[in-house]
Amino acid sequence: MGAGALLSCFAEISRDDPTRLLIHAPDGRRSMSASDIWRAHRIYADRLARAGVEAGALVLSAAGNAAAAAPVLLACRALDAAVLPVDPAATPREIDALAARFGAAAIVGPAAVGAGSTAIDSTSPHGGDDLAIAARAEGTRRYPGTAMLKLTSGSTGAPKATLTTEAQLVADCTHIVAAMDIRPADIQIAAIPVSHSYGLGNLLLPLLLQGTAYVLRDAFVPQQAIADARRFGARVFPGVPFMFQYFVKNPPADGWPRALGRLISAGAPLPPDTVRAFHDRFGVKIHTFYGASETGGIAFDAGDEIDGEGAVGVPLPGVTISLRDDDRVHVRSDAVSSGYSEPGDDAFVDGGFLTGDYGAWTARGRLLLRGRASSFVNVAGRKVVPDEVEQVLRAMPGVADARIVAAPDARRGQQIVACIVRDGAAYELTTLGIRRYCASRLAPYKIPRTIVFVDAIPRTARGKIDRAALEEVARAHVRP
Numbered sequence: 001m002g003a004g005a006l007l008s009c010f011a012e013i014s015r016d017d018p019t020r021l022l023i024h025a026p027d028g029r030r031s032m033s034a035s036d037i038w039r040a041h042r043i044y045a046d047r048l049a050r051a052g053v054e055a056g057a058l059v060l061s062a063a064g065n066a067a068a069a070a071p072v073l074l075a076c077r078a079l080d081a082a083v084l085p086v087d088p089a090a091t092p093r094e095i096d097a098l099a100a101r102f103g104a105a106a107i108v109g110p111a112a113v114g115a116g117s118t119a120i121d122s123t124s125p126h127g128g129d130d131l132a133i134a135a136r137a138e139g140t141r142r143y144p145g146t147a148m149l150k151l152t153s154g155s156t157g158a159p160k161a162t163l164t165t166e167a168q169l170v171a172d173c174t175h176i177v178a179a180m181d182i183r184p185a186d187i188q189i190a191a192i193p194v195s196h197s198y199g200l201g202n203l204l205l206p207l208l209l210q211g212t213a214y215v216l217r218d219a220f221v222p223q224q225a226i227a228d229a230r231r232f233g234a235r236v237f238p239g240v241p242f243m244f245q246y247f248v249k250n251p252p253a254d255g256w257p258r259a260l261g262r263l264i265s266a267g268a269p270l271p272p273d274t275v276r277a278f279h280d281r282f283g284v285k286i287h288t289f290y291g292a293s294e295t296g297g298i299a300f301d302a303g304d305e306i307d308g309e310g311a312v313g314v315p316l317p318g319v320t321i322s323l324r325d326d327d328r329v330h331v332r333s334d335a336v337s338s339g340y341s342e343p344g345d346d347a348f349v350d351g352g353f354l355t356g357d358y359g360a361w362t363a364r365g366r367l368l369l370r371g372r373a374s375s376f377v378n379v380a381g382r383k384v385v386p387d388e389v390e391q392v393l394r395a396m397p398g399v400a401d402a403r404i405v406a407a408p409d410a411r412r413g414q415q416i417v418a419c420i421v422r423d424g425a426a427y428e429l430t431t432l433g434i435r436r437y438c439a440s441r442l443a444p445y446k447i448p449r450t451i452v453f454v455d456a457i458p459r460t461a462r463g464k465i466d467r468a469a470l471e472e473v474a475r476a477h478v479r480p
Helices: 005-016 034-050 069-078 092-102 166-180 197-210 222-232 241-249 272-282 386-394 431-439 467-477
Strands: 021-024 058-061 082-085 106-109 118-121 132-135 148-152 160-164 187-190 213-216 236-239 262-265 286-292 296-300 320-323 328-332 353-361 367-372 377-379 382-384 399-409 413-422 450-453
Touching: 005 034, 005 069, 005 166, 005 197, 021 034, 034 069, 034 106, 034 132, 058 069, 058 092, 069 082, 069 197, 092 106, 148 197, 166 197, 166 296, 187 197, 187 222, 197 213, 197 236, 197 286, 197 296, 213 222, 222 241, 236 241, 241 262, 241 272, 272 286, 320 353, 377 399, 377 413, 382 386, 386 399, 386 413, 386 431, 399 467, 413 467, 431 450, 450 467
Parallel strands: 021 213, 058 082, 058 106, 082 148, 187 213, 187 236, 236 262, 262 286, 413 450
Antiparallel strands: 106 132, 118 132, 148 160, 286 296, 320 328, 328 353, 353 367, 377 382, 399 413
C-alpha cells in the first residue's frame, strides 16, 4: 500500500460498517462512527480547499486529542496536502512560530489560531470539537510527495520535522499492528497525544487503516482510564512509563480491568523493576516499545517473560537494526522518513537512519539501549530540548544566563530544572515570575518545575559547561 491507501482503506471501512463507533468520546464530546468520520473529512477537505490549500501545501493541525484529528488527516490526503500535527499543549505563540517556520498554508485548531492567519470557518462539521480553519498567505512552502511532517526533538536547537510519505506512514502502522497484535476489532485507550509519532502509529493510523477503535481523552487521568477500559471493554493501552508506575503505587480498587491485557510502554525507558512490580500486582506484563519520529517503530518486546534484563525487544517485522562501530543504533525499513525538511543533518545515511542511541545485543538476541548521544529532558514521555527553554529564559529581563538540566521526578520520570544567573539589574526575579513568563511562551510541560538561582554557571577547566556540577546543584534543590 502506498499513496491513496489511507483514503481507500477507510472508504472500505466506512462502506462495510458505517454505524460502528470508532472514536468513543465519554467526556461529553460527540463520539464518531465510521460514516461520521468519512462525512467530516469531506467537509474539512472542502473548507481547506476554500482556504487555499492545494496539492503539496502544508496544513498545521492543532486539533490535538480531538476526534477531528482523524477526518483532518483524511482531508489533507484527499487534497494531496501534507499535515504537520503539533502537541495539544502548544501555545498560540508556538503554533504561530511553527506555521511560519515550516510555511503552513492553513491552520486547523482552536478558535484562537494565530495572529498571522485569516479565519475561514469555526463550525465543527460533526457537532463536536470547536475547531477553526485559518488561512495563511505569506511565506508558504510546498512539500510535494509528502504526507506528514513529524516534529522530532533533536539533541540541540529547535525541533526538526521529518518528511514522511504516505507509504512510509502505512508501512510503520503495518509493522506495529503485526508486532503488537493490534486487531481491527480491538478498542484502545487513547491517553497519549495522537499528534506525536507514538500516538499516530499506535492509535490514529490503525483506526484509519484497519478500523481499530479508541476511547479518546484529552489527557491521562488514571481513574478515567480504568473506568473507560471497563465500560468499553478496551484490550490495548499504549502508555508511557509514569502511567504504569502510577498504577503500581495506586492500584485500582477493583483490580486491573480483565480485558485490558495488551499494555505497551514507549516514549522513555521503562525500568525493569516497574515491569516486575506491575506483573506481581496485576498479573499482566507491560511490553516495551522503541521507536523514533524519523523511523517509526523499531523494536518491541513481545514476550511474556519477566527477566529484569531491560531490553527493548527484537526488530519489528520489516525493520533491520545494526550497530555501528561506536555501537550507535542504525535502522533501515520502508517506514524510515525521507529526511528532514531543512538540510544540514547527515543522520539519514546508508539507506536508513542513524539514531542518537547506543545499543548492544543481549545473549538472547534482544536490543538493549545503553544511553543517548542527546541531552533532552523526558517529561512524562514528552521530550523537551533544553536549548528551546534556555532561549526563552535568556530573553527575560533580569536574566544574564540560564541552563536547563534534568532531575528525577517520581511522577513524570524527569522534571526540568532551570539554573539562572541574575544580571544584577534592579529587575526582581522570582520563581513565580519566571514561571508566569514561561507560561505565555512555552507549552505547560516545557515550563521549569524547579528554579535555582546561582552566581555563575559552573564550567570545566577547558571552559565547557560542567554538566555534572549543574546536575548536582539541581538535585540539591529538587523536592523528593
